[in-house]
Amino acid sequence: MQKYQAGKYDVAVIGAGHAGIEAALAAARLGVNTVIFTINLDWVGNMPCNPSIGGTAKGHLVREIDALGGEMGKAADKNMLQSRMLNLGKGPAVHSLRAQIDRRDYSAYMKHVIEKQENLDIKQAEVIDLYREEDGWHLVTKLGAEYVSRTVILATGTFLGGRIYVGEVNYEGGPDGTFAATELSAALYKLSLPLRRFKTGTPARALRSSIDFSKMEVQEGDPKIVPFSYSTTENGENRVVCHIAYTGDETKKIILDNLHRSPLFSGEIKGAGPRYCPSIEDKIVRFADKERHQIFVEPCGLNTEEMYLQGMSSSLPEEVQLAIYKSVKGMEKIKIMRNAYAIEYDCVNPTALYHTLEVKEQEGLYGAGQFNGSSGYEEAAAQGLIAGINAAHKVLGRQPLTLDRSGSYIGTLIDDLVTKGCSDPYRMMTSRSEYRLLLRQDNADERLMPTGREIGLVKDEAWEAFILRSEQKENEIKRLLATTVSPSEELNAFLESVGTSPIVTGVRLSELIRRPQVSYEALAPFDTERPDLPDGVCSSVETEIKYEGYIAKQKAKVREMKRLENRIIPPDIDYDSITGLRLEAKEKLKKIRPESLGQASRISGVSPADISVLIIYTGERDKNDRV
Amino acid sequence: MSTTIAAISTPQGEGGIGTVRLSGENAAQIADRVFTSVSGKKIADAKGYTALLGKVGNGDGDIDEAVALIFVAPKSYTGENVVELSVHGGATVTRLLLRAVLDAGAVPAGAGEFTRRAYENGKLDLAAAESVMSIISAQGGQDLRLALAAKTGRISSEIAKIREKLLAVDAGMSVFADYPDEDLPEFDPETIRESLSLVVDSLDTLLKNYDKGKILREGLSVAIIGAPNVGKSTLMNLLSGDNRSIVTPIAGTTRDIIEESVRVGDLTLRLADTAGVRETGDAVEEIGVTLACERAKSAELILAVFDSSREMSEDDRKILALIGEGPAIAVINKTDLPQKLDDREIALEKVYISAKKGDDSALAAKIAEVVGTAELGADRAVLQSERQRACAYRARQSVLEALDTLDSGYTLDAVGICADEALSALLELTGERVTDAVADEVFSRFCVGK
Known part of the structure; x- marks a missing residue:
């Protein structure tokens, strides 16, 4: 093939899905010369699965992306069809935002955002080769264009080595009827x-x-909509409803009768599937005693009649799929427009990456999203943002950005991936965070916006609004701690009506809010001096007062953890030469090459005694280095 | 801020003195929770390099007299605040003290942790550091062997059972939070409360059995006391099966303490035969009597021997007074002779034997009954070390806190955090991580996902 020199860049992003978009936008916004490649420009920011963004822990990720200056939250708010705050009765740690999204509009919006972005070039091309030479990374497209870039971000999603499975049929292909990237994997193996x-x-x-x-049952959106983005000021509105249907005995029978035709059960698919997202045949087999399974019927957009059938993914043959869907009450006459399918793809073992998402053995090469073994649009976008920032920082000669577990779900996600790896596609969940009462969706701005601002991704307007909110919150907490209410018939009647004891002397408002039964909102009639504050500030204030004891407990845990986290392990450490380390620990440490003692302590097979040895060894080295 | 660690820093076993060392930010505050000085001065208010005399105690009362040595950071072995509490010897007393200190908020020190901290704070040189590294690694190996031994034993299966229960609740709460739209069985607070209460019960049993288990494992220090010539040494010889104690009819033959480890029934007894307690003019014998009295105080079980062929004597009554309320068994000896003793004066558990005729089975049964090992069947799980006990104790505290959170009407996320902590304490024993364990449990137990 005849090659030609097509251009030089600082950051090249391969893939324009949710990871690629955030990576390219972050890099370009930080002022470095960026290019993004996609196999098909009509599928930028596509949602090949659920037409929705957010959900438990994922909603947190979107808020964090927004606080750092990413795009996903804004795009989701703009193209939202229905919104719900999940888990409202279950406590502030697990409140999670989830929205139905107009799939085509979202994609068009994102395409337009990247098109308008300065310092960002967009190319429809398949990258088929990647190698490093002295002048940087060389990327070669299928048509022979050769680009040179100082850094490269792999955000290849399910395109990389993609193969579609439907029953006995399988073929090379990407998501939603696109072409797969068939040649790049070979370059990566090299x-x-x-x-x-x-x-x-x-x-x-x-x-x-x-x-x-x-x-079917109807599922409505929330009457009062909370946006994802801290910058969204207009009130969103619900424009669609979703429906819930159930599988029945017939469904089970059809599936069991046809199980032998599934490529998963016949062993043809070798790839590990996500445990949290089993196909319908998987559910029926693994949870045989469950009588029925739920299906959510979700609209794909306002300008389409396509409905997404959440809960019924399948890789059974097309005609079997049809029979399965028809067995569901309300779907007897269903017309399938696109069949269900399984897709197998290439990805990297993420323990090969640093917390910056740079490949340990390949300087300037980064990974993000499904390429790193995760799953989900939000998980992808979060990693894309971090990879984009770090690639740009490398070019600019700035300090790399890594987020720790105690400060964000993004940090937790990346730490889990690079420290523990994953044996199936990784999905974020609130239970994955040991600090979840600190990592709430309501305080993502407090946790991350200062970082986003320092990096340079948070604009003045958003920053000023944040400063205002912080002041409002601080003042309101002070006021509640200082203001006393006297007992009155009305107040005591209210307290008793919510199941808590009446007061006999004057009590500070904060003391009343601390009672689990008393909400900030319900106390309003007895709190005459209360300033008018935004909803987000009110809920933050209430949570921090009510859960003060638990929050303090978690903060103490964080301090304990930081002691080890702040001890950096020199990158050139030779584990073989350290006496006292057990063999298993040596092997694991050599494989993962942790960056800090904190990370080392989370590796399975590394014992507290091994960590003690490392503390002494690294401390001694520091001392010698200083001499 | 560093956690405060504690450990017994004198050799385990019988010694003249036993020391529990605390090191860390809150060493003084924690020590103050178990120590009361004679002068009323708090350890936290004392200067470095000073000592306070006082008493140590736990929730059940006083443990022993104690001296507190106070070191203030950075002038201490570890470079942190250090308090050393020294009590009279005896493994039991020292262990009781350690436990009180752990219950008061200290955490058990890991292998080589004092030295590690000393090193971190610049208190050791390279040579010392290197030797510590090898010690730590050796101890690490020992930990591992212990863990492996425990893994195959009953204790791990019992902890595994508790872990399963706790994990089920925790995963239930997680799935309830992480999959709100799923068609899952209702998960109500009452179910959580029941499960958590069961966990508390199991942990309680484990903790109670720890003491009894320790007796089975490490044996029991037993002092044989009695008036002269009631047959203490004959009893000792019966139990030990040889003529270690010199048995003669002359009162005052045994002047020093004779020790012997013997197997009686399921138990190892560390026997001490003492001089007969009586008023005496003989100086050497006098020392022996004093020793006997001290020994009786520090023993975990007293076997008080009485001669059934004699009337109750003043010396016998002295013995009864000496015993006080400690665990003791009255061994009424010489049942082969005509009975003259009025045993109604002896308000102790009694066993009737003839040491000379040589049958100790009744005594063995009585000992097991009194120290509580009889009810500890062969299939019972027993915690193996103070460290394991501390983990179980912390787990119990956290479960209680979870229950309290639930009862106060807090949302389940707060309950979940307490449950996580309980689980984390238990998983420390097996080296797993809570977040991983919960995720695995969620996926294997619940049918969730789109």
Whole structure:
């Protein structure tokens, strides 16, 4: 093939999905010369699975991305069809925002955002080769264009070595009927990246008019909508409803009768599938005693009649799929427009990466999203943002950015991936964070906006609004701690009505709010001096007073953890030469090459005694270095 | 800020003195929770390099007299605040003290941790540091062997059972939070409360059995006391099966303390035969009597021997007074002779034997009954070390806190955090991490996902 020199860049992003977009935008916004490649420009920011953003822990990620100056939250707010705050009765740590999104509008919005972005070039091209020479990374496209870039971010999603499975049929292909990236994996093998196969799947899309919604439950959005982005000022509105349907005995029978035709059960698919997102046949087999399984029917957008059937992904043959869907009450006459399929793809073992998402053995090469073994649009976007910032920082000669577990879900996600690796596609969950009462969706700005501002991704307007909110919050907490209410008939009647004891002497407002039964909002009639504050500030104030004891406990845990976290392990450490380390620990440490003692302590197979040895060894080295 | 660690820093076993050392930010505050000085002065208010005399105690009362040595950071072995509490010898007393200190908020020191901290704070040179590294690694190996031994034993299966229960609740709460739209069985507070209460019960049993288990494992220090010539040494010889104690009819033959470890029934007894307690003019014998009295005080069990062929004597009554309320068994000896003793005066558990005729089975049964090992069946799980006990104790505290959180009407996320902590304390014993364990449990137990 005849090659030609096509241009030089600072950052090249391969893939324009949720990870690639954030990576490219962050780099370009930090002022470095950036290019983004996509196999098909009509699928920028596509949602090949759920037409929704957020959900438990994922909603937290979107808020964190927004606080750092990312795009996903703004895009989601702009293209939102229905919004719900999940888990409202279950406590502030697990409140999570989830929104139905207009899939095509979201993609168009994102495409337009990257098109308008300064310092960012967009190319529809398949990158087929990647190698490093003295002048930087060389990227070669299928048509022979050769680009040179100082850094490269791999955000290849399910395109990389993608293979589609439907029953006995399988073929090379990317998501939603696109072409797969078939040649790049070979180049990555040459770079000695530890690649492997993962698998995921998606259900069918069906025609709205072929579904009888009168036989299903309706799921409405929240009356009062909370936006994802701290910058969103206009009130969103719910424009669609979702529906809930259930599988029945017939569904089970059809699946069990046809199990032998599934490529998963026949062993044809070798890739590890996500445990949190089992196909319908997987659910039926693994949870045989469960009588019924839920299906959410979600609209894909306002300008389409396609409905997404959440809960029924499958890799059974097309005709079996149809029979399965028809067995569901309300779907007897269903018309399938796109069939369900499983897709297998190449990804890297993320323990090969640093917390910056740079590949340890390949300077200037970064990974983000499904390439790193995660799953989900939000997880992808979060990593894209961090990889983009770090690639730009490398070019600019700035300090790399790493976020720790105690400060964000993004930090938790990346630490889990690079320290422990994953054996199936990794999904964020609130239970993955040991600090979840600190990492709430309401305080993402407090946790991360100062960092975003320092990096240079948070604009003046958003920053000023944040400063205002912080002041409001601080003042309101002070006021509640200082203001006393006297007992009155009305107040005591209220207290008793919510199941808590009446007061006999004057009590500070904060003391009343501390009672689990008393909400900040319900106390308003007895708090005449209360200033008018935004909802977000009120809920933050209430949480920090009510859960003060638990929050303090978690903060103490963080301080304890930081002691080890702040001890950096020299990158050139030779574990073999350290006496006292057990063999298993040596092997694990050599493989993961942790950056800090904190990270080392989270590696399975490294014992507290090994950590003690490392503390002494690294301390002694420091001392010698200083001499 | 560093956590405050504690450990017994004198050799384990019988010694003249036993020391528990605390090191860390709150060493003084924690020590103050178990120590009361004679002068009323708090350890936290004392200067470095000073000592306070006083008493140490736990929730059940006083443990022993004690001296507190106070070191203020950075002038201490570890470079941190250090308090050393020294009590009269005896493994039991020292262990009781350690436990009180752990219950008061200290955490058990890890292998080589005092030295590690000393090193971190610049208190050791390279040579010392290197030797510590090898010690730590050796201890690490020992820890591992212990853990492996425990892994195959009953204790791990018992802890595994508790872990399963706790994990089920924790995963239930997680799935309830992480999969709000799923069609899962209702998870109500009452179910959580029941499960958590069961966990508390199991942990309680484990903790109670720890003491009894320790007796089975490490044996029991037993002092044989009695008036002269009631047959103490004959009893000792019966139990030990040889003529270690010189048995003669002359009162005052045994002047020093004779020790012997013997197996009686399921138990190892560390026997001490003492001089007969009586008023005496003989100086050497006098020392022996004093020793006997001290020994009786520090023993975990007293076997008070009485001669059933004689009337109750003044010396016998002295013995009864000496015993006080400690665990003791009255061994009524010489049942082969005509009975003259009025045993109604002896308000102790009694066993009737003839040491000379040589059958100790009744005594063995009585000992097991009194120290509580009889109810500890062979299939019972027993915590193996003070460290394991501390983990179980912390787990219990956290579960109680979870229950309290639930009862106060807090949301489940706060309950979950307490449950996580309990689980984390238990998982320390197996080396797992809570977040991983919960995620695995969620995926294997619940049918969730789109």
